[in-house]
Amino acid sequence: MLAHGADAIPRDPAWRSRLTxxxxxxxxxxxxxxxxxxxxxxxxxxxxxxxxxxxxxxxVPPAHSTEFLQIVAVxxxxxxxxxxxxxxxxxxxxxxxxxxxxxxxxxSRIGSGKVAPVAAAIRHGVRALxxxxxxxxxxxxxxxLVRIVGxxxxxxxxxxxxxxxxxxxxxxxxxxxxxxxxxxxxxxNNGGGRIQALLYGALPDAAAxxxxxxxxxxxxxxxxxxxxxxxxxxxLGQRMDESMKMMAGSELSTMLIVFVLLxxxxxxxxxxxxxxxx
Amino acid sequence: xxxxLTKLSVHHAGAASNTLALRELDLDxxxxxxxxxxxxxxxxxxxxxxxxxxxxxxxxxxxxxLGVQPWQVASAERHAxxxxxxxAPQTPxxxxxxxxxxxxxxxxxxxxxxWTAIRSLFVPLDPRAAWQALGKFNLQDKLYAxxxxxxGGERQRCGMARAxxxxxxxxxxxxxxxxxxxxxxxxxxxxxKAEAAERNATLICSLHQVEIARSSFARIIGLRDGRIxxxxxxxxxxxxxxxxxxxxxxxxxxxxxxIEPDLDGxxxxx
Numbered sequence: 001m002l003a004h005g006a007d008a009i010p011r012d013p014a015w016r017s018r019l020t021x022x023x024x025x026x027x028x029x030x031x032x033x034x035x036x037x038x039x040x041x042x043x044x045x046x047x048x049x050x051x052x053x054x055x056x057x058x059x060v061p062p063a064h065s066t067e068f069l070q071i072v073a074v075x076x077x078x079x080x081x082x083x084x085x086x087x088x089x090x091x092x093x094x095x096x097x098x099x100x101x102x103x104x105x106x107x108s109r110i111g112s113g114k115v116a117p118v119a120a121a122i123r124h125g126v127r128a129l130x131x132x133x134x135x136x137x138x139x140x141x142x143x144x145l146v147r148i149v150g151x152x153x154x155x156x157x158x159x160x161x162x163x164x165x166x167x168x169x170x171x172x173x174x175x176x177x178x179x180x181x182x183x184x185x186x187x188x189n190n191g192g193g194r195i196q197a198l199l200y201g202a203l204p205d206a207a208a209x210x211x212x213x214x215x216x217x218x219x220x221x222x223x224x225x226x227x228x229x230x231x232x233x234x235x236l237g238q239r240m241d242e243s244m245k246m247m248a249g250s251e252l253s254t255m256l257i258v259f260v261l262l263x264x265x266x267x268x269x270x271x272x273x274x275x276x277x278x
Numbered sequence: 279x280x281x282x283l284t285k286l287s288v289h290h291a292g293a294a295s296n297t298l299a300l301r302e303l304d305l306d307x308x309x310x311x312x313x314x315x316x317x318x319x320x321x322x323x324x325x326x327x328x329x330x331x332x333x334x335x336x337x338x339x340x341x342x343x344l345g346v347q348p349w350q351v352a353s354a355e356r357h358a359x360x361x362x363x364x365x366a367p368q369t370p371x372x373x374x375x376x377x378x379x380x381x382x383x384x385x386x387x388x389x390x391x392x393w394t395a396i397r398s399l400f401v402p403l404d405p406r407a408a409w410q411a412l413g414k415f416n417l418q419d420k421l422y423a424x425x426x427x428x429x430g431g432e433r434q435r436c437g438m439a440r441a442x443x444x445x446x447x448x449x450x451x452x453x454x455x456x457x458x459x460x461x462x463x464x465x466x467x468x469x470x471k472a473e474a475a476e477r478n479a480t481l482i483c484s485l486h487q488v489e490i491a492r493s494s495f496a497r498i499i500g501l502r503d504g505r506i507x508x509x510x511x512x513x514x515x516x517x518x519x520x521x522x523x524x525x526x527x528x529x530x531x532x533x534x535x536x537i538e539p540d541l542d543g544x545x546x547x548x
Contacts, residue, residue: 107353111335183371183372185367189332189365191359192387199396200373202373204373208375278375
């Protein structure tokens with residue numbers, strides 16, 4: 001039986017603030033939608049539907065001539081190579097930066113909880129460097145680099161390496177910071193070095209997450225390298241750009257299929273590695 | 279002299295508040311002594327062990343460890359001092375996904391170079407040492423098991439085995455018996471004492487098992503509200519002192535109110 005009147009249960013104290021937050025969210029979001037010209041109904045008018053249908057119809061069947069498949073295979077390989085080389089370079093930069101930025105591994109903080117001023121300054125500097133690296137999108141790096149090193153995958157590799165170095169450094173550090181502090185602290189308290197604390201204290205538990213994040217980033221790098229192909233960084237993206245300009249829907253659909261397969265492949269690799277490290 | 283403390287006060291870890299975990303302690307400990315640290319929960323046993331391990335900075339007073347004043351010297355020198363002592367925390371700090379052999383050999387890390395440490399992750403460098411250390415705690419069969427396959431008591435003993443493979447001159451062990459049955463507890467204390475005596479290492483154990491403390495340790499320090507209540511040889515500790523150490527807590531502990539079960543409230547309202 002529900003209580004009524006004077007015996008009514010106290011009102012949910014969260015209710016008022018939730019209502020306020022909703023109203024504020026709507027008030028903030030509405031001008032943004034207007035600014036972004038958010039008019040989804042355009043998709044459904046006669047002309048758009050016709051154009052969409054025509055373009056989509058040309059997708060079937062996907063292009064499958066031997067010659068074209070060969071070209072796709074070569075550019076796919078180029079894309080994978082670009083993403084992998086970019087990731088490798090990014091990790092090469094990110095791992096030492098992570099070691100510098102992770103407060104968990106600080107020796108000077110033991111006892112007082114306060115990091116020594118010099119170490120804190122270095123940590124802030126490295127953090128700023130990571131922000132700088134990842135705040136410039138890889139596409140912009142690629143545009144700049146294409147002007148410096150010329151058209152081709154080199155620009156794409158360096159662009160991925162720079163942006164992803166910033167992202168990996170930040171997320172690696174966060175994963176390490178959120179792992180169990182005890183194991184790390186015990187090794188540091190007993191006089192172990194910071195890298196030893198990382199290897200024996202933090203890595204055993206964080207390894208699976210670090211690996212799966214790296215593989216996910218590799219998947220993103222594949223996508224990113226396709227996008228950079230549009231600005232002349234080679235690979236599958238450049239082919240896609242050409243086909244797009246010629247409105248060759250069948251070629252596009254082949255490349256999109258390759259694309260889905262690549263992402264599915266990265267997913268399978270990630271699942272396999274996670275299982276092995278679990 | 280292993281330890282020399284004068285008027286040492288310490289705040290709780292991570293809290294810069296006014297509450298002190300330890301108040302003006304004076305304490306001298308010689309090399310090779312075996313000491314039990316007893317007292318009610320919250321008396322400051324863990325804070326004291328952490329302070330003695332250079333893992334907690336005192337707020338005031340002087341602390342000298344093995345002739346060094348750790349908080350007067352540079353961070354690197356302080357860290358070098360940490361290599362000579364071993365702090366075993368109350369909850370064994372073993373990553374669940376690590377193998378026991380690596381978890382135990384981690385006690386050797388302070389003596390290892392970085393390359394040795396990396397090599398040992400791939401091929402354990404001295405599995406025999408880990409095997410022998412585990413053998414002292416009846417855990418030999420767990421050498422290559424993963425830590426998350428161990429029970430709570432096994433983890434605790436695994437943490438002790440890590441202490442044994444280190445070459446520390448001081449062992450600071452925080453409640454090593456909390457997850458062990460009475461027989462295992464006695465065995466474990468015996469192993470720790472024998473190992474410490476063999477290397478002439480100082481052993482300081484915080485314990486809740488007063489009986490074991492009184493039967494096994496030559497010197498007993500009673501701690502309460504951050505102060506040393508008594509610091510005496512085993513023979514001089516009597517039941518009255520023990521009762522006084524724990525007494526008030528027990529008396530002032532409020533009995534749990536008996537709540538009339540309200541069956542109507544428990545019934546789903548629909």
